[in-house]
Amino acid sequence: MGKWTRRAVLSAGVVGGTGLMVGVSVRPGNPTETAGHLVAGEGESLLHIFLKIDSDNRATAILPHSEMGQGAQTALTQMLAEELDADWNLIQFVEAPAEAAFANYAFGRGYLFKGVEFPDAIVPTVDGLVMKLADSMGMQVTGGSMSIRATGQYCVRAAGASVREMLVKTAAKGWGVPAREIRTEKSKLYHDKSGRSAAYAEFAAAAAQITPSSTPRLKKTSEFSVMGQSKQRLDIPSKVDGTAIFAMDVKRPGMLYAAVRRSPVFGGSLRRIDDREARAMNGVIDVVTLPGSFAEGLVGAYSASDSVAVVADSYWKAEKALNALEIEWNNQGNDTVSSSSIFEQFDRDIAAATDRQTDVALGNANAAFEDARMVLTADYRVPYLAHSCMEPPNATAEVSLDRAEIWIGCQNPLGFRQHIAAQLGMDVESVTLHNHFMGGGFGRKSNADYGVQAALIAQAVGRPVQLVYSRQEDIRQDFYRPAVQSRFKAGLDNSGKLVAWHNTYVDKRDPVEAPLIPYAVATQDIGHVASPTHVPFGAWRSVDHSQHGFFTESFVDEVAHAAGKDPYEYRAEMLKDNPRLLAVLKRVAAEANWGSPLDPGRGRGISLQESFGSVVGQVIEVTVSGGKTWVDRVVAVIDAGFAVTPDGVKAQVESGIIYGLTAAMYGDITIQNGAVAQSSFADYDAIRMHDAPVIETHIINSGADIGGAGEPGTPGVAPALANAIFDATGKRIRTLPVMNADLRTDSESSPSVAALTR
Amino acid sequence: MTTFTLNGEIRSVDTDPETPALWVIREQLDLTGTKFGCGMAQCGACTIHVDGRAQRSCITPIASLEGTIVTTIEGLKSADGSLHALQQAWIDQQVPQCGYCQSGQLMSAAALLAVNPNPTDADIDSAMRGNICRCGMYGRIRSAIKQVAGASFYDAMEGSQNG
Numbered sequence: 001m002g003k004w005t006r007r008a009v010l011s012a013g014v015v016g017g018t019g020l021m022v023g024v025s026v027r028p029g030n031p032t033e034t035a036g037h038l039v040a041g042e043g044e045s046l047l048h049i050f051l052k053i054d055s056d057n058r059a060t061a062i063l064p065h066s067e068m069g070q071g072a073q074t075a076l077t078q079m080l081a082e083e084l085d086a087d088w089n090l091i092q093f094v095e096a097p098a099e100a101a102f103a104n105y106a107f108g109r110g111y112l113f114k115g116v117e118f119p120d121a122i123v124p125t126v127d128g129l130v131m132k133l134a135d136s137m138g139m140q141v142t143g144g145s146m147s148i149r150a151t152g153q154y155c156v157r158a159a160g161a162s163v164r165e166m167l168v169k170t171a172a173k174g175w176g177v178p179a180r181e182i183r184t185e186k187s188k189l190y191h192d193k194s195g196r197s198a199a200y201a202e203f204a205a206a207a208a209q210i211t212p213s214s215t216p217r218l219k220k221t222s223e224f225s226v227m228g229q230s231k232q233r234l235d236i237p238s239k240v241d242g243t244a245i246f247a248m249d250v251k252r253p254g255m256l257y258a259a260v261r262r263s264p265v266f267g268g269s270l271r272r273i274d275d276r277e278a279r280a281m282n283g284v285i286d287v288v289t290l291p292g293s294f295a296e297g298l299v300g301a302y303s304a305s306d307s308v309a310v311v312a313d314s315y316w317k318a319e320k321a322l323n324a325l326e327i328e329w330n331n332q333g334n335d336t337v338s339s340s341s342i343f344e345q346f347d348r349d350i351a352a353a354t355d356r357q358t359d360v361a362l363g364n365a366n367a368a369f370e371d372a373r374m375v376l377t378a379d380y381r382v383p384y385l386a387h388s389c390m391e392p393p394n395a396t397a398e399v400s401l402d403r404a405e406i407w408i409g410c411q412n413p414l415g416f417r418q419h420i421a422a423q424l425g426m427d428v429e430s431v432t433l434h435n436h437f438m439g440g441g442f443g444r445k446s447n448a449d450y451g452v453q454a455a456l457i458a459q460a461v462g463r464p465v466q467l468v469y470s471r472q473e474d475i476r477q478d479f480y481r482p483a484v485q486s487r488f489k490a491g492l493d494n495s496g497k498l499v500a501w502h503n504t505y506v507d508k509r510d511p512v513e514a515p516l517i518p519y520a521v522a523t524q525d526i527g528h529v530a531s532p533t534h535v536p537f538g539a540w541r542s543v544d545h546s547q548h549g550f551f552t553e554s555f556v557d558e559v560a561h562a563a564g565k566d567p568y569e570y571r572a573e574m575l576k577d578n579p580r581l582l583a584v585l586k587r588v589a590a591e592a593n594w595g596s597p598l599d600p601g602r603g604r605g606i607s608l609q610e611s612f613g614s615v616v617g618q619v620i621e622v623t624v625s626g627g628k629t630w631v632d633r634v635v636a637v638i639d640a641g642f643a644v645t646p647d648g649v650k651a652q653v654e655s656g657i658i659y660g661l662t663a664a665m666y667g668d669i670t671i672q673n674g675a676v677a678q679s680s681f682a683d684y685d686a687i688r689m690h691d692a693p694v695i696e697t698h699i700i701n702s703g704a705d706i707g708g709a710g711e712p713g714t715p716g717v718a719p720a721l722a723n724a725i726f727d728a729t730g731k732r733i734r735t736l737p738v739m740n741a742d743l744r745t746d747s748e749s750s751p752s753v754a755a756l757t758r
Numbered sequence: 759m760t761t762f763t764l765n766g767e768i769r770s771v772d773t774d775p776e777t778p779a780l781w782v783i784r785e786q787l788d789l790t791g792t793k794f795g796c797g798m799a800q801c802g803a804c805t806i807h808v809d810g811r812a813q814r815s816c817i818t819p820i821a822s823l824e825g826t827i828v829t830t831i832e833g834l835k836s837a838d839g840s841l842h843a844l845q846q847a848w849i850d851q852q853v854p855q856c857g858y859c860q861s862g863q864l865m866s867a868a869a870l871l872a873v874n875p876n877p878t879d880a881d882i883d884s885a886m887r888g889n890i891c892r893c894g895m896y897g898r899i900r901s902a903i904k905q906v907a908g909a910s911f912y913d914a915m916e917g918s919q920n921g
Contacts, residue, residue, distance in 0.1 A: 069856030069893045232852060239857030240845040242791020242831035246858060249790035257785070282774065316781045317774075319797075390795055390803055390858040390892050439793070439858025440892050471796040647852055651895070655855055658894020681800035681890060690883035692896035 035101035045204040048212050050159040057201040059086050061093040064102045065142045068441030070710045072147035074233045075645045079152045082226040083160030087186035098413035098433040140414035145612035145708020161216035170207040230647035247409040247436040248394045252464035257315035258457050259322040262307035262477045265331040265674035266534050270306040274326040283317035288460045293452045295419040304449040309457045334534045335674035346485040346506045349531040356527045363523035368500035372491030380551040381735045384669035385481040391439020392469040395454035404431045409438035411446040419448040420455045443539030447479050472679040479538025486551040496563030506531040514544035519574035542711040545611040549715025553607040557723040584637050588617030592635040603728025607720035613707030614640040620720040624728045627744035631693040639700040640707040649709045650697040656713025662687045664718035668737050762823040765833030775821035780804045782820045791831035791861045802889030805862035812869035831861035847902035855893035863889050
């Protein structure tokens with residue numbers, strides 16, 4: 001199969017027009033026949049691929065998304081309950097099984113055609129195509145901040161509404177009354193004229209014989225009573241008493257444990273191994289060499305090098321024996337690469353601009369630069385970053401001659417199942433995959449490499465095996481947020497107005513709009529050059545927005561200061577024609593009391609970023625003293641269109657901010673001799689309790705299309721922080737992380753003071 | 759053979775005395791609420807109580823537990839099954855996201871409040887700085903600890919008035 005990319009699909013001939021979106025549709029046909037056996041137990045009626053009702057009148061949402069902390073499953077259950085008119089006390093959720101019937105076409109549609117509204121007539125064609133893609137690629141992805149805005153909006157609400165219609169229709173027939181006289185409330189049907197009422201369960205089995213409508217009537221925002229409420233997360237009680245089951249908590253009879261080491265130099269292959277000492281160690285069962293693996297696909301494509309695993313009767317013994325192995329790798333010439341050689345390469349490739357591809361060409365930027373009163377240039381850089389999920393990658397596998405069973409926490413269960421089957425040389429149908437809560441995902445767990453390793457090890461030893469990555473392996477064998485460099489040039493006219501914007505950066509990935517700016521700048525030339533490295537990369541919370549948000553929002557700040565303008569006012573001036581962004585910017589400035597005086601040594605910075613359908617403004621306050629930066633306060637405003645569960649949205653923004661702050665302050669994966677130099681939280685630390693700022697989050701329900709929440713909080717952190725540091729110190733951070741910058745004042749860096757403050 | 763009290767029950771295990779308690783608790787005693795995060799006492803996910811004090815089980819040799827009283831997250835509830843005040847506060851403040859670090863966070867917070875029912879922000883910082891939460895729920899954790907500390911403070915006041 002050729003390589004699918006978003007752009008390839010878009011240019012393949014399905015072109016969406018614009019029009020009123022009525023087609024909130026669902027997989028056609030009756031779900032009972034295709035998927036009933038997979039999810040419906042005794043006394044349960046599967047009325048829709050996403051919904052079953054049992055004889056006790058309890059409704060269960062069957063959701064094609066995994067839980068890695070984001071809480072989307074509770075919000076999706078709210079969306080279902082809203083349209084179903086379900087009693088919140090009679091509804092629960094389960095994660096959909098990794099079966100083709102539950103491929104998530106809504107993700108595909110949201111990913112491929114986000115923001116495109118189709119006329120009613122072509123909706124079935126578009127849906128049919130996307131559904132085919134979702135099926136063939138095993139798409140069951142959680143990522144892209146898509147769960148609510150795609151699955152929720154396109155599918156889950158329609159599921160609730162169509163099942164409500166089916167129940168009403170069935171009750172009308174049973175009672176011999178017109179359907180329009182029946183109302184629904186809290187999981188019950190009422191015919192007020194005759195005084196009759198019944199629980200949904202009474203008509204569920206009969207209603208399940210009807211094929212769900214693709215285009216049921218959905219409620220208007222003014223009719224919501226469950227959506228928009230801060231419901232408590234349904235998974236939280238199990239996460240405070242140790243009963244939540246993560247993949248690593250799975251235990252199979254006779255299970256062994258494995259520790260693994262992949263070629264530290266990316267792309268390396270195994271040359272020679274001496275495992276005599278390891279094999280002689282107490283509890284060691286086997287030493288298994290594993291070939292590299294790879295996967296293609298629209299999401300989760302990766303390539304991983306050879307690795308070696310030790311299998312023992314306890315994980316600790318396996319890990320100890322792993323360290324006793326003597327392994328020689330063939331490094332394929334990559335062992336001379338370092339972070340500095342990579343950035344030198346970026347520098348050269350940007351300067352050469354060979355085959356520069358253009359994202360935006362607006363007006364005549366060259367002429368504007370010639371006429372400009374002032375021209376500013378700056379280079380910005382960010383390093384590689386690991387995800388460092390609290391739960392390291394792990395998977396449990398049982399593999400016989402013709403069947404495999406996998407227990408794992410991942411962001412794409414169906415896709416993982418396909419990749420694992422392919423690497424085992426089995427049909428997909430021979431592989432069963434059980435997905436569990438993830439102890440963090442952030443994009444890392446959309447790459448199936450760790451599941452493949454577990455399966456291959458279990459196949460080799462013929463017993464159930466749980467593979468666990470050490471923290472060192474986790475940090476050294478990630479699919480990293482790519483290092484990027486961006487070279488800017490800005491032209492200002494006599495009044496200080498920004499009239500020309502030029503940007504060349506390395507390596508375009510996703511989302512395509514990440515390097516763009518929302519400001520009204522008359523001439524723009526934004527483009528990129530290819531500068532590939534041997535370091536594996538993947539999706540990292542907010543993907544390219546995390547790098548480009550830092551670049552563009554910092555450089556705009558530089559321009560404002562060069563123009564002698566207030567950075568907030570300067571942005572606002574350029575957003576006159578963009579009321580949604582301007583409203584967020586104004587609100588965050590007001591909430592943060594922008595412009596009020598701060599003590600010496602303190603500073604305030606602002607940023608604005610639109611990503612994943614949401615707009616986030618941030619103001620950060622810092623104190624810089626003795627060269628050390630303290631982040632005191634973060635004020636954030638998010639416009640996600642409509643917050644389905646406001647406290648959940650706030651929690652996601654708080655989380656995205658801390659994740660972004662960890663990266664901005666400390667995040668630095670460096671390459672030495674072709675491999676990652678860091679190996680633990682000692683040299684790859686995270687924000688902790690004592691350095692976590694106060695975060696104040698405010699929500700705007702603008703009524704725009706619902707946007708994401710999991711990622712949009714992250715991109716604006718680094719620029720607001722760097723802008724605040726500039727405000728406090730006059731020093732501009734153009735390379736992250738902040739911890740590497742010398743922020744001492746001249747007197748602080750004098751030898752005598754430096755000795756005191758060290 | 760190492761014998762200790764685990765969540766109120768006397769348990770004996772026969773294993774390499776150097777084995778970290780984390781792996782014995784998870785693999786042999788089947789209590790999986792205590793989590794593996796780093797194996798080097800850098801993240802706090804594996805925190806348990808040993809004689810009432812917070813300890814990182816990933817670097818605690820099992821032999822060192824001989825004769826001690828050990829509590830894991832599964833033992834934090836009261837004997838009657840009701841939630842520890844902190845567990846309830848964790849729900850009230852909607853603290854967990856992925857939830858993986860929360861056993862360790864709760865055990866560190868419970869050990870703090872046991873000896874210091876009214877901690878200052880600085881006390882909370884120093885007791886909790888060994889516990890990483892990659893979902894970044896530090897503000898909510900702090901609020902939950904304060905919720906319980908505030909309640910104990912109130913209860914104490916009420917008690918003194920009644921007395």
